Amino acid sequence: MNDSQVWANGAGMTAFIVVLVVWSAIWKAIALWKAARNNHLAWYIIMLILNTAGILEIIYIFAVGKSTEVVEKK
Secondary structure, eight states: OHHHHHHHHHHHHHHHHHHHHHHHHHHHHHHHHHHTTTTHHHHHHHHOOOOOOOHHHHHHHIIIOOOOOOOOOO
């Protein structure tokens, strides 16, 4: 049995899927939390529905979701 057969038959593919799911879940949780805190409902819904292996979530976290400081007036 060569390497490509092992990958196609399960062991390698299963490990890859598990790592991908964990990776995606971590980024999704962080991004959804930030979107909720920043009141970005559209981003929250889009990230909740689409599964992009963490790519959309990473873009949101580092480019769009930068939290803005609210300065209270006295």
